[in-house]
Amino acid sequence: MGYTKGYGAIAEIYDKLNAEIDYSAWADFVEKNFDRYLAVRPTLLCDLACGTGSMTVALAARGYDMIGVDGSEEMLSVAYERSEGKNILYLLQDMRRFELYGTVGAVTCCLDSLNYLTEDGDLAECFATVHNYLEPDGLFLFDINTPYKFEKVYGNNSYILEDEGSFCGWQNEYDEKSQLCRFYLSVFREDEDGRYFREDEEQCERCYSMEEIRAALAESGFEFLSVSADYNFSEVGDTTERWYFAARCKKGIYTHKDRKAQVRSYLGKTVEIGIDRPVGYVHHKGEKTLVYPINYGFIPNVLGGDGEELDVYLLGVSEPVERAECRIIGIVHRENDVEDKLIAAPIGMRFTVEEMREAIDFQEKYYHTRIEALDA
Incomplete structure (x- = not known):
């Protein structure tokens, strides 16, 4: 059976696959950065690659006006359902070249969404677009999977993720030379009549080095502020699995x-x-x-x-x-x-x-x- 590319198969079970993510802690991290680097907290935020909207809704619950941008119609469909009764604007757009109606005070991008930018120049293009829609001195807060995670956690390992009514087999294939990791997912979901149906999906992430990320930030006009190993600003180490970045949008300065x-x-x-x-x-x-x-x-x-x-x-x-x-x-x-x-x-x-x-x-x-x- 062939693997389709995209997020159609996992959209409905995405939150189950990421049940360990503490979105409240991520939202705390966002506000800690606001208090650390800004005189006043912003009011309008953009959640880039918002997926099913968990982070978007978590920030909206704290009183922020939210815009969610994602390239998957299936993921946004789940986000719409989650956001019922909340005034959140969702946009179906490519994260590399999205368009907003004006500037925002901060942009968030969580759960290694940036690793899904796999072509040369994608990261810098995305950062440049973020820079374009940020207010002067606005913050760009994002996380990204580390080389350690690609080599030691993903590697060529297999995982089984099981929950009531759904089952997912996950096979990784990491190529150190190309820095690409392909995920082959087989999702089984229970239908109303009790029978299970199967969907196969292929996804791909790219491993970026610290130097590549910081160079892309500088090229796009950002001031690097910090990188940490978790929501509490812990120092990064050799076994850190995810980097958490904070960068400031500088307007009117030389780009790379x-x-x-x-x-x-x-x-x-x-x-x-x-x-x-x-x-x-x-x-x-x-x-x-x-x-x-x-x-x-x-x-x-x-x-x-x-x-x-x-x-x-x-x-x-x-x-x-x-x-x-x-x-x-x-x-x-x-x-x-x-x-x-x-x-x-x-x-x-x-x-x-x-x-x-x-x-x-x-x-x-x-x-x-x-x-x-x-x-x-």
Whole structure:
């Protein structure tokens, strides 16, 4: 029997599958973040990927005006029934590119809904849309399954979930290379005449690293505030199964794309740089000791994607220096990172891409990088 994709099979039993979720505690977590990061609690919230509306209703019960957005008609049908008598607006829309009638004070997205964004660029697209509909300094609160959960809890394991009138067999298939985990669900539900009927459904989640999530937030114009292991702001660890994020919407600031354009604008320019890690500088990085074979500095008063002054590798100067006038001959693009770096050399001196990479390998070997050269 073939597996259909979607949520039609599990919509009616979704809440039974997630019976352990404490939505009241999640709502407490939301309000704790409001009190921690906002002067005044917002009144209008959007619950993104709201599913059957459990979280939406929990927040509505606390007096918030709620909008629920979800891409599944079957899940929203359950949400409508749950919300009878409550003034909640539900919208059937894609979480990556939804449209609201105006801005909201906060957006929530719970129960690893973001892991269902499986294509490259999906996460950043979703975050950008959230940013667009948040008020200035509004909060984005979400959780996401961790790499540990994908590798150790999901893996290739099988589970049986049984409840009165329903039965679900759950087979996982996790591919570490693609970072995709496919769930093959066989749902049996009891009909009115006592007979059981079966539906097979396939779902898929993507594993995101901490670096990927924070890079997507920065790219979309968010200020990262915190990440915790539970509703009580406990510190994350190696065996944490779910990360709980809080981010602030910053309007009118450079996005990641703006910063990329700013960094690229220096290519070919002559600049004066300050050197804070000269040749021979010893840097203790955890248990590793890093000795700088070249001069490493910055362009004064120009901020990079990490909020610090824009970093520059200086090639072609073998002695330690404090300052240097040089020409920008390349850019180091770090994948899944908001921080690009510049490569400089004395005016008139040239280097191939291979020579640039060899010179900066002492530090960049720890990252996946691409070099954009002026003369390439």
